Each structure stands twice: as structure tokens, then as C-alpha cells.
Amino acid sequence: MNLLKGTGLNQIRGIVFDLDGTLVSSSLDFNQIRLDLDCPPGEDVLTFVEALSPQERAKAEAIIHQHEVDDAEQSEWLPGAKAFVDQCLEIGVPLAILTRNSEFASKKKISKNNIPISLLFTRENSLPKPDPSALNEIAKLFSLPNHSIMMVGDYKYDLEAGRNAKMSTCLVNCEGEPDYLHLADHRYSSFIHLHEAFFNER
Ligand SMILES: [Mg+2]
Numbered sequence: 001m002n003l004l005k006g007t008g009l010n011q012i013r014g015i016v017f018d019l020d021g022t023l024v025s026s027s028l029d030f031n032q033i034r035l036d037l038d039c040p041p042g043e044d045v046l047t048f049v050e051a052l053s054p055q056e057r058a059k060a061e062a063i064i065h066q067h068e069v070d071d072a073e074q075s076e077w078l079p080g081a082k083a084f085v086d087q088c089l090e091i092g093v094p095l096a097i098l099t100r101n102s103e104f105a106s107k108k109k110i111s112k113n114n115i116p117i118s119l120l121f122t123r124e125n126s127l128p129k130p131d132p133s134a135l136n137e138i139a140k141l142f143s144l145p146n147h148s149i150m151m152v153g154d155y156k157y158d159l160e161a162g163r164n165a166k167m168s169t170c171l172v173n174c175e176g177e178p179d180y181l182h183l184a185d186h187r188y189s190s191f192i193h194l195h196e197a198f199f200n201e202r
Contacts, residue, residue: 009198010201011147014093014144016096017117018151019077019106023078023153047058069104071105080190119141129160137166145167162183170184172186174189
């Protein structure tokens with residue numbers, strides 16, 4: 001169900017997706033990752049690793065890598081996501097993926113699920129969300145103004161990055177009332193509902 005007024009979807013000319021929990025399932029257990037890393041509960045894992053000594057950091061990165069590879073092997077398209085992506089491509093909407101995941105695990109997910117999106121920004125070639133610089137770069141590559149692009153994701157960082165880049169923001173695959181709901185211009189419980197709204201408005 002769309003809880004917010006979904007206005008302005010017909011203005012959208014390009015879309016950037018988060019990967020994990022947005023296009024495909026993710027069974028990454030961040031609590032287990034934090035335990036394995038000795039990262040305090042609730043702390044941002046990437047920020048925590050960033051602050052470690054080079055030696056500790058290499059060890060931590062190997063732990064995260066293993067979690068991500070296991071997760072990539074389990075990943076599946078989330079309901080309605082494939083149909084939405086396919087139809088966007090059919091009508092010529094340029095698409096990109098911006099993820100905090102590693103390039104290795106992201107490419108594994110993309111190839112396992114045949115995701116037909118080639119423009120990929122990972123934590124190796126971009127600053128992590130909520131930093132907007134990758135989104136600004138994507139807008140240039142799309143040759144579109146930022147405000148005509150929508151950032152679609154399942155979590156706070158996706159919405160914050162979209163807001164920081166002055167793009168439209170869309171929360172998907174999210175039930176209930178998360179405390180970052182106010183950052184979403186559009187909100188759908190799944191791609192099935194986003195699909196209806198997006199293509200009905202064209
Ligand atoms: Mg996500």
C-alpha cells in the first residue's frame with residue numbers, strides 16, 4: 001500500500017536502485033557481522049572498519065567479504081523488481097545501481113540473477129551512501145538534471161543519499177513506520193505497487 005501521496009512519478013526520467021533488499025534479497029546479518037568484527041551494536045560497519053589499523057582492517061574486510069559472498073549466492077529477485085526493471089528498459093528509462101556492497105559480491109548478484117543494469121557503483125568506485133557524489137556522477141552520465149532522477153531503496157542511507165543529491169526518493173519493500181519515512185517522497189510496500197503507479201502515470 002502506498003501510504004504517502006505518490007505525486008510526480010511522471011516527471012521521473014532516470015532511476016538509481018540500491019541493490020540489497022531493494023532489487024534482490026539480502027540475508028546479510030549485520031548483528032552477526034558486528035559480532036564477528038567486535039563492532040559495537042548499532043555502529044555503522046563501514047565507518048567502524050575505516051577507523052581500524054591497516055592490519056585489523058584487512059582482517060575485518062576479509063570477514064565482511066565472506067559474509068557478502070555467502071549472501072550473494074543466496075540472493076533472489078524481490079517481488080515485482082524484475083518486471084519493473086524490464087519495463088523501464090523497454091521504454092528507455094536509464095538505470096543504475098548504487099550499493100554499499102563490494103564490487104565482487106555485487107557482480108556475483110547481478111550475474112546470478114541476470115540483472116540487466118550495467119552501470120554499477122560500489123564501495124570500491126564511490127563514496128558510500130549517504131554521500132551524494134556517486135548520484136551526481138550518475139546524473140551526468142544520464143545527461144539528466146538531478147531532480148528528474150529517482151533514488152529507489154529500502155533503507156535510510158538510500159533516502160539520505162537521494163535527498164543529499166536533490167533527487168526524488170522512493171522507499172520500497174518496507175512495511176510499518178520506520179523513523180526515516182519522512183525522507184521518502186514516495187513509498188511502496190513492493191515493486192508491484194511502484195510498477196502500477198509509475199506506469200499508470202506515463
Ligand atoms: Mg538496501
